[in-house]
Amino acid sequence: MNSQRTRLPAALLDRLALPVIAAPMFLVSGPALVEAACRAGIIGALPAANARSSEILDRWLTDLTAALARAREPQVGPWAVNLVAHRSNARLQDDLALCVRHRAPIVITALGGPQAIVEAVHGYGGLVFADVNTPEYAAKAARFGVDGLVLVCAGAGGHTGMIAAPAFVASVREFFDGMLVVAGAMSTGAAVRSAQILGADLVHMGTRFIATDESLAVPDYKQMIVDSASRDIVCTNAITGAWANKLRPSLARAGLDPDRLEVRRGGFDLTRGEDGGKAWKDLWSAGQGVGQIKAIEPVRTVVGRLRDEYAAALAAELTDPWMQRHRLGTC
Numbered sequence: 224m225n226s227q228r229t230r231l232p233a234a235l236l237d238r239l240a241l242p243v244i245a246a247p248m249f250l251v252s253g254p255a256l257v258e259a260a261c262r263a264g265i266i267g268a269l270p271a272a273n274a275r276s277s278e279i280l281d282r283w284l285t286d287l288t289a290a291l292a293r294a295r296e297p298q299v300g301p302w303a304v305n306l307v308a309h310r311s312n313a314r315l316q317d318d319l320a321l322c323v324r325h326r327a328p329i330v331i332t333a334l335g336g337p338q339a340i341v342e343a344v345h346g347y348g349g350l351v352f353a354d355v356n357t358p359e360y361a362a363k364a365a366r367f368g369v370d371g372l373v374l375v376c377a378g379a380g381g382h383t384g385m386i387a388a389p390a391f392v393a394s395v396r397e398f399f400d401g402m403l404v405v406a407g408a409m410s411t412g413a414a415v416r417s418a419q420i421l422g423a424d425l426v427h428m429g430t431r432f433i434a435t436d437e438s439l440a441v442p443d444y445k446q447m448i449v450d451s452a453s454r455d456i457v458c459t460n461a462i463t464g465a466w467a468n469k470l471r472p473s474l475a476r477a478g479l480d481p482d483r484l485e486v487r488r489g490g491f492d493l494t495r496g497e498d499g500g501k502a503w504k505d506l507w508s509a510g511q512g513v514g515q516i517k518a519i520e521p522v523r524t525v526v527g528r529l530r531d532e533y534a535a536a537l538a539a540e541l542t543d544p545w546m547q548r549h550r551l552g553t554c
């Protein structure tokens with residue numbers, strides 16, 4: 224399959240200044256971050272669960288769509304809602320109904336079969352992306368007819384995958400020709416270009432947007448992001464049973480020894496309910512791309528820098544001696 228052709232539909236491509244999603248993050252992404260991301264020309268996403276009730280989510284989406292309708296920027300990216308598709312999510316039907324009512328341009332599903340969501344969202348012309356962390360889950364989600372897959376690769380913030388992006392993208396491209404989104408340690412414009420070269424269409428950036436003015440993260444969390452590097456990321460399943468990348472200083476601050484965390488057996492049990500409050504409120508998460516974040520800035524500034532870096536990566540390709548030699552057939 225051709226790894227260079229974008230699979231983004233024209234309606235989506237035209238609205239983007241950069242092929243990036245400000246990824247949904249529990250307790251971090253709220254309406255202000257989404258609005259700023261969309262107005263900067265990327266896709267802004269929030270987890271439905273960040274609104275404490277479906278009524279609050281309804282208000283958020285009403286205000287967000289009104290604000291974006293008033294926006295005057297040349298490119299205003301579409302917004303996305305992240306729904307936990309697992310049956311333990313008691314709000315799923317109500318939140319899905321809100322996505323339909325507000326015609327969410329994109330719904331990103333996590334954990335569980337997205338079939339009912341695909342039918343409802345395709346009913347009004349929206350797109351569905353399923354978040355997956357192995358090629359096997361990717362194959363399952365592809366069978367439900369999703370438009371895109373978010374490949375959560377090694378080094379990602381939040382619940383991480385374990386497979387490196389080049390291997391994950393190549394495996395999934397063997398059976399899926401829809402849109403692919405790469406997640407995991409993507410914090411620069413050059414990383415965005417690298418994901419496209421691998422065969423992806425979009426990049427999911429979480430950690431890059433935690434230390435922004437518009438994020439809901441508390442000030443200490445934002446500062447810890449600025450002060451940390453990849454050596455400060457600890458991959459552990461001790462907190463919830465699911466593997467997640469956490470900031471070492473936040474574990475230490477909570478009284479845990481980051482070098483002596485237990486390895487849990489028996490998988491991830493959503494019904495234990497431990498994945499809410501403390502696991503994310505006090506034990507802060509970030510991906511391995513944390514070292515590229517040097518300041519707390521407005522989303523617009525971050526996206527502006529990503530655009531500059533991306534343009535520089537494209538320009539470098541044109542003058543790269545390897546590019547010249549392959550084009551001229553001299554090697």
Ligand SMILES: Cc1cc2nc3c(=O)[nH]c(=O)nc-3n(C[C@H](O)[C@H](O)[C@H](O)COP(=O)(O)O)c2cc1C
Pocket residue numbers: 246247248249250251270305332333354375378379380381382406407408409427428429430431508509510511512
């Ligand atoms: C603090 C935090 C919370 C997250 N919460 C969610 C979530 O609620 N739903 C989800 O699908 N992904 C969640 N993620 C994963 C992100 O959507 C994204 O895939 C990931 O951050 C990409 O890796 P990066 O952080 O290295 O850029 C979370 C990530 C972080 C860092």
